[in-house]
Amino acid sequence: MLNWACHKFSLKWIGAPNRALTMALQHTLYFLLCVTVLAISAVHGDNDNNKTYFWIEQSLPILLETNTMPLNSTSFSKQKRDGEPGDFCGIECQSNQRPLDQTQQERLLGYETLHENGTCTHTYITLLDFNQTHVIDNTHGHTRRKRQVYGADGRFVISDSYFITNYPFSTAVRLSTGCSGVLVSPKHVLTAARCIHNGRDYLEDAKKLKVGVLQLKTKRRRGSRRQEQPVFRWTRVKETKLPQGWIYKASLNNSLSSDYNYALLELKRRTGQKYMDLGVAPDDTSKGRIHFSSFDTDKSHLDGRGKEKVVYRFCSVAKESNDLIYQHCDAQTGATGAGVYVRLRGEAGGEGGKGKWQRRVIGVYSGHQWVKADNGEEREYNVAVRITPTKYAQICHWIHGDPKLCKKI
Ligand SMILES: *[C@@H]1O[C@H](CO)[C@@H](O)[C@H](O)[C@H]1NC(C)=O
Ligand SMILES: *[C@@H]1O[C@H](CO)[C@@H](O)[C@H](O)[C@H]1NC(C)=O
Ligand SMILES: *[C@@H]1O[C@H](CO)[C@@H](O)[C@H](O)[C@H]1NC(C)=O
Ligand SMILES: *[C@@H]1O[C@H](CO)[C@@H](O)[C@H](O)[C@H]1NC(C)=O
């Protein structure tokens, strides 16, 4: 099962200054990555009964639509959201926050739908079986962990045709607006809200939004044999949905909007590609590693021979709150919207049998952020939105529209 990582894994370490060194590093990393994967699995193997490594089955609040209203003509803007004062509630700010009550949560989880014909609707929702979310205590948090001895932090450029068109890397998609996203159903893509909406208006680019999925295509070159190459297959987006929490309301405090920086895109047709299941972020993500693959603008443009590339990285979590994950996984613009996933074992007796490893998307990569930490000091983090049980209920509703399918995970 683990062979794939050691087998023919063609990767490059970003930052290697010259070709000879790249080659040397490539071999070293190749080896180290295999060792890492084996080492992780060995640790896991010794902890068969340790809950930390299992997906926990849980029941979820149920989200029901109460009312859908047409909105006035949708406005589009060229202005991206760069963050405004009061736009972001940092670690210090979040630790002072009281948990949201049901009414507040229902308001934030109401959502807007942008249809293909340019019309927009707002849907009000209600939550059943809502239990006030407990607050993750991050005030005396483990500050930045030491980097893994394996040199694990850092990005890997994956250009091997086989790997980038196969699971799990193939679940990473590119948006025509320049962001990344992740396939979470045969025709749904999870991405960041900021990739399509600036908090007040939709982005101009979101009008004719398209999603690119890498697939192998046979190319015939004159005088040479047929070659299979990964190329983007673009699909139009039929509908986008984003939570009310992301949208500015002059009368309300907007400091929570970064907690709602996610959106779901429904494609016009199925991609035929394997997708990654959605999950609820474990209570303590910092015990394991998070992973994500994306199309970073600096590294995933075509190489000289016209081959597409995917950028992959994994790292441990530095800090987390109820709604956000702070980490130092390296990433550049273009990675925004990427699906952050963890790999844990299925619960005994659960679907897929005991102990089967499963990857699930538990967050959305938002981008780089200066964060005010506990002591008032500003520190740099890369931030991802956590999928909480209520957010899961909402996104599941967007995908399936059937509460029966979203009752538990
Ligand atoms: C499970 O593993 C974690 C991380 O290695 C460790 O902190 C915890 O004590 C373990 N729990 C049990 C019950 O073995
Ligand atoms: C909410 O809490 C009650 C009692 O603690 C529990 O029975 C129920 O399963 C919980 N619901 C959810 C969705 O967690
Ligand atoms: C929508 O348009 C109507 C009439 O033009 C106006 O009265 C109303 O305030 C507008 N609503 C919003 C949310 O802009
Ligand atoms: C636009 O599309 C939506 C969803 O398909 C539909 O309900 C609505 O009536 C359409 N509006 C117009 C003006 O065509």
Ligand SMILES: *[C@@H]1O[C@H](CO)[C@@H](O)[C@H](O)[C@H]1NC(C)=O
């Ligand atoms: C918004 O809420 C945060 C946290 O609750 C608080 O620190 C901040 O002062 C509030 N801002 C305004 C304008 O009310």
